[in-house]
Amino acid sequence: MPIPGPLNPSLRVLLGPGPSDVSPRVLAAMATPVLGHLDPEFLVIMNGTQDMLRQTFMTRNTLTFPVSGTGSAGMETCVVNLIEPGDQMLVAINGVFGQRMAEVARRSGAAVSTIERPWGQIFEAGELHTAVKKYQPKVLGIVHAETSTGALQPLDDVGAICSEHGTLLLVDTVTSLAGVPVEVDAWGADAVYSGTQKCLSAPPGLSPVTFSPRAVDAMKRRKTPVQSWYLDMTLVQRYWGEERFYHHTAPITMIYGLREALLMVQEEGLPARWARHERNHRALKAGLAAVGISYTAAEGHQLPMLNAVRIPPGVNDLAVRRRLLNEFGIEIGGGLGEFKGKVWRIGLMGQSSRANNVLLFLAALEQCLAEEGGRTSSGAAVAAASAVLANHE
Amino acid sequence: MPIPGPLNPSLRVLLGPGPSDVSPRVLAAMATPVLGHLDPEFLVIMNGTQDMLRQTFMTRNTLTFPVSGTGSAGMETCVVNLIEPGDQMLVAINGVFGQRMAEVARRSGAAVSTIERPWGQIFEAGELHTAVKKYQPKVLGIVHAETSTGALQPLDDVGAICSEHGTLLLVDTVTSLAGVPVEVDAWGADAVYSGTQKCLSAPPGLSPVTFSPRAVDAMKRRKTPVQSWYLDMTLVQRYWGEERFYHHTAPITMIYGLREALLMVQEEGLPARWARHERNHRALKAGLAAVGISYTAAEGHQLPMLNAVRIPPGVNDLAVRRRLLNEFGIEIGGGLGEFKGKVWRIGLMGQSSRANNVLLFLAALEQCLAEEGGRTSSGAAVAAASAVLANHE
Numbered sequence: 001m002p003i004p005g006p007l008n009p010s011l012r013v014l015l016g017p018g019p020s021d022v023s024p025r026v027l028a029a030m031a032t033p034v035l036g037h038l039d040p041e042f043l044v045i046m047n048g049t050q051d052m053l054r055q056t057f058m059t060r061n062t063l064t065f066p067v068s069g070t071g072s073a074g075m076e077t078c079v080v081n082l083i084e085p086g087d088q089m090l091v092a093i094n095g096v097f098g099q100r101m102a103e104v105a106r107r108s109g110a111a112v113s114t115i116e117r118p119w120g121q122i123f124e125a126g127e128l129h130t131a132v133k134k135y136q137p138k139v140l141g142i143v144h145a146e147t148s149t150g151a152l153q154p155l156d157d158v159g160a161i162c163s164e165h166g167t168l169l170l171v172d173t174v175t176s177l178a179g180v181p182v183e184v185d186a187w188g189a190d191a192v193y194s195g196t197q198k199c200l201s202a203p204p205g206l207s208p209v210t211f212s213p214r215a216v217d218a219m220k221r222r223k224t225p226v227q228s229w230y231l232d233m234t235l236v237q238r239y240w241g242e243e244r245f246y247h248h249t250a251p252i253t254m255i256y257g258l259r260e261a262l263l264m265v266q267e268e269g270l271p272a273r274w275a276r277h278e279r280n281h282r283a284l285k286a287g288l289a290a291v292g293i294s295y296t297a298a299e300g301h302q303l304p305m306l307n308a309v310r311i312p313p314g315v316n317d318l319a320v321r322r323r324l325l326n327e328f329g330i331e332i333g334g335g336l337g338e339f340k341g342k343v344w345r346i347g348l349m350g351q352s353s354r355a356n357n358v359l360l361f362l363a364a365l366e367q368c369l370a371e372e373g374g375r376t377s378s379g380a381a382v383a384a385a386s387a388v389l390a391n392h393e
Numbered sequence: 394m395p396i397p398g399p400l401n402p403s404l405r406v407l408l409g410p411g412p413s414d415v416s417p418r419v420l421a422a423m424a425t426p427v428l429g430h431l432d433p434e435f436l437v438i439m440n441g442t443q444d445m446l447r448q449t450f451m452t453r454n455t456l457t458f459p460v461s462g463t464g465s466a467g468m469e470t471c472v473v474n475l476i477e478p479g480d481q482m483l484v485a486i487n488g489v490f491g492q493r494m495a496e497v498a499r500r501s502g503a504a505v506s507t508i509e510r511p512w513g514q515i516f517e518a519g520e521l522h523t524a525v526k527k528y529q530p531k532v533l534g535i536v537h538a539e540t541s542t543g544a545l546q547p548l549d550d551v552g553a554i555c556s557e558h559g560t561l562l563l564v565d566t567v568t569s570l571a572g573v574p575v576e577v578d579a580w581g582a583d584a585v586y587s588g589t590q591k592c593l594s595a596p597p598g599l600s601p602v603t604f605s606p607r608a609v610d611a612m613k614r615r616k617t618p619v620q621s622w623y624l625d626m627t628l629v630q631r632y633w634g635e636e637r638f639y640h641h642t643a644p645i646t647m648i649y650g651l652r653e654a655l656l657m658v659q660e661e662g663l664p665a666r667w668a669r670h671e672r673n674h675r676a677l678k679a680g681l682a683a684v685g686i687s688y689t690a691a692e693g694h695q696l697p698m699l700n701a702v703r704i705p706p707g708v709n710d711l712a713v714r715r716r717l718l719n720e721f722g723i724e725i726g727g728g729l730g731e732f733k734g735k736v737w738r739i740g741l742m743g744q745s746s747r748a749n750n751v752l753l754f755l756a757a758l759e760q761c762l763a764e765e766g767g768r769t770s771s772g773a774a775v776a777a778a779s780a781v782l783a784n785h786e
């Protein structure tokens with residue numbers, strides 16, 4: 001085997017469903033020399049990271065920290081710590097990540113019920129209430145931002161429905177955290193997980209989670225051990241809590257990166273960050289509309305950071321995405337599951353949510369589409385986006 | 394909450410049980426801009442990383458890749474993919490990590506038997522053979538390098554014993570990989586996991602694993618799904634194999650770091666790397682002997698990269714370790730479990746295994762010990778180590 005050459009990847013503009021572009025500040029933080037996982041200085045870094053995660057999740061939950069794995073590990077952490085074999089869990093499914101949560105729940109021994117909506121649609125509070133009344137589940141799992149469909153699920157009334165029936169509310173905020181309001185305490189959510197590689201714009205590898213006191217009580221009342229030793233909160237919280245008891249070696253460098261990314265969130269401020277995501281989304285949307293491209297999710301329920309749009313008829317999905325990548329260095333995402341070949345997913349997340357990226361992407365896309373049709377680009381998409389951006393300045 | 398200050402940790406010399414010092418080359422690699430996890434250039438990086446992992450594990454196993462979690466996630470990956478509820482698993486326990494493996498196996502539904510040895514001792518092939526004959530387990534789990542005791546378990550005859558009884562051999566090489574020979578194919582091992590933060594000297598966060606064709610067959614014959622969705626090899630290998638099917642977002646930056654660390658292993662060469670670990674271990678040992686400090690593991694079974702030694706009578710464990718850290722910036726490890734307060738664990742792993750570190754550590758330790766006794770340092774430890782190092786040059 002020849003020894004591979006030095007690491008020298010092409011520079012990309014990451015406009016897919018994650019990872020998003022990582023700020024040079026965060027990259028520099030990840031080159032910081034490593035401390036031991038029980039070093040007093042590292043414990044201070046852990047505390048600061050937890051404080052900033054609580055601010056970002058808008059919660060006072062003590063048990064708030066990054067799981068040592070990607071977003072899917074966070075999902076599994078929430079499920080296996082709340083569920084014991086035979087427990088009822090209701091999962092709301094309107095895309096890939098609801099399906100995944102149901103599968104994780106089944107593997108944890110839950111008796112899983114589902115409530116389903118066509119992909120791209122959202123659940124009304126009324127139907128969630130009916131389902132919770134019917135199944136009386138220990139846990140209701142629901143996805144705030146469905147990365148496969150681009151739909152944003154309103155959660156304002158769901159916490160009250162759950163608490164009325166003694167149900168714990170588990171929410172996937174992998175794609176939404178730090179891009180739209182994620183109000184864990186105001187929602188009355190009990191277990192919430194996210195990822196670092198979306199609107200936080202740290203590299204993938206950690207999953208911020210937060211558990212309400214009610215969720216912590218439920219863990220304490222367990223009669224069986226959590227099936228995963230690695231993800232067992234009763235053990236992990238002894239390290240992230242005051243005891244600092246060794247469980248597994250924390251991923252120091254990833255935590256450095258997350259901490260720096262959270263500092264940038266604090267400096268910008270959540271409201272300004274949400275407004276930035278919204279503004280760039282509106283500009284992109286205006287540009288896409290100008291070339292006849294529409295969204296899969298209904299008006300009013302579209303994620304600003306993940307624009308799932310219908311591929312225009314006759315356009316070659318793979319050819320366009322390959323050209324965007326190879327000629328322009330731009331990555332966008334294809335469709336997942338039943339949206340494969342039918343949908344593009346254009347991410348404007350965290351560091352990637354910039355006016356420059358909107359303009360560049362629209363210019364590149366228009367050129368690709370025009371040449372597919374044997375025309376030249378009219379510039380209509382860029383013009384429409386520019387108009388929105390100008391009005392916002 | 395005030396916004397925390399910039400990341401600015403003190404520079405440490407990491408001579409504990411891991412993490413070890415990370416080379417500036419690896420740190421620089423981790424500041425490389427992020428690619429998407431399905432980018433064609435990233436797929437090439439994955440292939441190169443897998444090739445180098447196979448070389449390092451001394452195996453031809455196709456299913457060889459880094460799990461997206463720390464060493465304990467690798468342990469859990471090996472166990473939950475091989476075990477179905479009710480399967481017999483035999484675990485050899487002579488320290489914390491054998492205990493942990495037995496606990497992980499119980500949580501995966503295995504019927505767990507154990508064979509035990511006092512901490513610091515190793516298992517003879519004969520007793521392992523007797524136990525495998527008696528229990529006829531589906532899986533035998535054993536720790537190659539017990540990080541809690543500093544004992545190196547010989548494995549030359551264990552694979553043959555297992556294969557005679559149709560037992561799969563699962564080996565923990567978290568601390569040994571790239572520091573002493575880890576010969577997966579020659580051993581006849583079926584599932585082997587390691588960590589990045591020991592002798593590979595990448596930051597903590599990934600767990601390299603490798604599975605033999607026999608282990609892959611056993612996974613294919615499973616009647617029940619793997620209890621962990623995140624760690625399910627039947628799904629994960631569709632991403633790390635030829636299909637490149639999305640499972641979870643790979644921790645890109647950690648893989649950059651591991652790749653660079655593996656490049657450094659390739660450039661040094663495994664035999665030279667083993668010899669370096671052995672040489673620095675001998676120097677450290679001579680220095681410690683000069684001040685009357687002895688090892689917990691028997692002569693001939695001591696890990697070169699993890700020197701577990703008895704704290705001299707009357708010496709204050711915490712005071713010395715705190716002083717090493719605060720005055721000299723040197724981290725060593727305390728004892729785990731029944732060795733707490735009785736044992737120091739001095740790591741000379743990967744990038745940390747350097748003659749300079751041996752001399753610096755011995756000088757610092759001698760000063761701490763002398764002042765504890767109201768004396769001044771004699772320099773005897775440094776002199777003894779220097780003599781060994783000089784003979785080796």
